[in-house]
Amino acid sequence: MAAEPQAPSILGFPHRAEWGATAHRKALAGHLRRCRDHAGIGTRQAARCIGASESTISRIENGLASLKTDEVEQLLDEYGVHDPAERRRIADLVSEAAKPDPWQPHAHAAPPSLRPLLAMEPAAHRIVSYEPQLVPGWLQTEEYARIVIQAMDPTLPASKVEERVRLRCARIEMLRRADGPPTLLAVMDSEVLRRMVGAPGVMYRQITHLLMLLDEMPYAIRLHIAPLAVGAAGAVGHPIVHLRFFAHEYLPDMVYLEQHEGAVYRDKPSQSERYLAVLNHLVGLATPADQTASQLREVLRTWKQ
Incomplete structure (x- = not known):
């Protein structure tokens, strides 16, 4: 039997x-x-x-x-x-x-398309992201984030811009948790470091902030820079975020695909594994994370006022 x-x-x-x-x-x-x-x-x-x-x-x-x-x-x-x-x-x-999610104090400012990601990322064991245009949101300074948010929606009221800035910059705190923080493995294109956002001083302080974070949280943040030489592999035109959870046998992987007017989410295993393969390929082609700090210091000199 x-x-x-x-x-x-x-x-x-x-x-x-x-x-x-x-x-x-x-x-x-x-x-x-x-x-x-x-x-x-x-x-x-x-x-x-x-x-x-x-x-x-x-x-x-x-x-x-x-x-x-x-x-x-x-x-x-x-x-x-x-x-x-x-x-x-x-x-x-x-x-x-039944309790409020971490983003809910900012509910009137959090874009609806971002809320599922904001709700689930605190439970992640590992966050893998690719950003082709900007510094990843978790790692942005307030002034960098403010300029980006205003550029994305120039009609947004100043009060709502500031609320979104606070929300974006608060997300780094989950990586500082004493008990089981997520690990962020981020890939961004090398041109992000050369693309003017605001003014040279803004870029200088943003790159200095990245160096500070890498020094402060070497086990929580692994940042890779993808050079133009990655070619077609870097032709993904939109940000991708892949979440894998601490209790992954109870929570399926989640993929966030950012688009101009919103976002798409994928959580079927075949879909999440496909996007994870794309991200892993980019990580493999990018410069190793232990070389990122020296790259940032080199670029920093070009933005020095």
């Missing part, structure tokens, strides 16, 4: 407030779907259990709907999940999922 499939468990996903509400909600959403599948229960029966529609179950299982404690408990009863440790962990995750 074939062994009975083991019941899914959520105990391997820790309750970590610094990862943010969305990560907890998405991990629990996938777990509820696995529990339903293990119990052999269809979406219609699950929906009847909580007096909702099948589309509501779909939204819950895709992490798109808020989780109510009583509904989750009813679903667990229906799915035959009675283990006290499992139920306690799930209750903790439901509670965490």
